[in-house]
Amino acid sequence: MSRAGAGAWTEPGAFPIAPGIHRLPLPLRDDGLKGVNVYAIEDGDGVALIDGGWAIPEAFDVLAASLNSIGYRPGDVTRTVVTHAHIDHYTLAVRLRTEYGAPVAVGRGERDSLTWITGHGPRHGFQAAQLLTAGAPQLAEYMSRKDPAADPVAESWELPDVWLGEGEIKIGQRTLRVLETPGHTQGHIVLWLEDEELLFSGDQILPHITPSIGFESVPQPQPLVSFLDSLGRVRQLPDARLLPAHGPADARVHARIDELVEHHRRRLDQTRSAVARLASATAAEVAQELPWTRHERTFAELDLFNRTLAVTETRAHLAFLVHRGEVAASADDVVLYSVVA
Missing domain, CATH: 1.10.10 (Arc Repressor Mutant, subunit A)
Incomplete structure (x- = not known):
């Protein structure tokens, strides 16, 4: 187990998961989670990424250095498959597309939220309305302030190139199965690499914390029902190593789902x-x-x-x-x- 896997999982670098697969922890800003795992998978002469990170300068710099340590540059990213449309997973993928042309794919269930953010805004409008009905007017005001009136749609929010549904995608010589797992967000997906017993779980299954439920730009009516149903679907698959978006990659899927x-x-x-x-x-x-x-x-x-x-x-x-x-x-x-x- 690497030093990062043993506890300091946010330590920058490229940590091997399997031949041709590396975990690249990237920093977050003003976030209790401290970091987000991006996974690089060999894809022909380049690498595909599972999740993109947050479009902040320090995250891009760490991504570039981490890729360089395994012989690649940001321009070698062939595409980014994003598990869900939260800012710390999606927006750096958009920057990579803007600067290097790497296409972005995300689950089709994120269409409502991303269409709202990119075409309407404000990004937290629905959350503010929900907080009012929940009896939290001060928190509703706080969330409203998070949307600058002059520019409610950030440049790093754009629609993807591909809306993913259930099925298979090829990355290099590998075939990954895409599973739609709504709950954390409506369009959350996980990617299962059956032959190597690996599950890229995004935020649906995290090793040390319980994922937030229902926090998205266009909320679903029963996020916990969806979340538990999704856990049940994944629990029916053969057990696998958990490759989460936050935390070390040393847990097993079944045990963590049960918890x-x-x-x-x-x-x-x-x-x-x-x-x-x-x-x-x-x-x-x-x-x-x-x-x-x-x-x-x-x-x-x-x-x-x-x-x-x-x-x-x-x-x-x-x-x-x-x-x-x-x-x-x-x-x-x-x-x-x-x-x-």
Whole structure:
């Protein structure tokens, strides 16, 4: 195991996964995740990338140095297959296309969000509206401020060249199976390399944290239902080594899926219990009753962005409980939840 795999997984470099496959950790800016893994796969005379990173100068510089260490340059990137359309995965892929012509592919389920961002904006408009219905007006105002009025559509947001659905893609001599795994986002995909027992999992399955649910430009109505269904589909595949977008690449897929399913089972119980204690409550009020992160922090200890994620995720768990008939939701502008007798 490399030094990066043993703990310092964000350490820059090109870390071998299999012959012709390397993990390239890239930095993030002002993000608790610290880094994102991009995977380089030999593709003829160049390399294809799984995920692109965030279009910030320091990430591009690290990508160039990491590629150089294995004999390539950014101009040798043949294409970028992006697992989902979040800023830390998608936007550097767009820069590589702009400067070097490398096509960008992403799951077809991201069409609504990317069409909204590139043609309408503001990027966080739907999140702000959801936060209002969740009883979090201050967080709604915060998310609205994240969209500059003069330029709501950043230059690094463009439509892809290819919308991917279920099927197979060839990269060099390898055949990867594309699986649509909505949940983290509507269009999230994972890529399964069956012969080598490898799964490029994006943010759908992460080794140390539970992926956020439902945070995207055009949200889906039942993100947790989709997320758990997607985990179930992947769990039916033969076990594989987990190649996540964040964290070391040393876990196994089945074991981690089982942990994530158990986490959400406990979280649904906690959410229902919180609603019962409060009798009638908004999603924001329920979120304040729950512990957050692996360190069991209180809601008040979170920064504004992570409070936004917390309320969004609580709203997804409440929607799941409504779907299951255990909790009722009012039809008010600010939705109130109560336990069904």
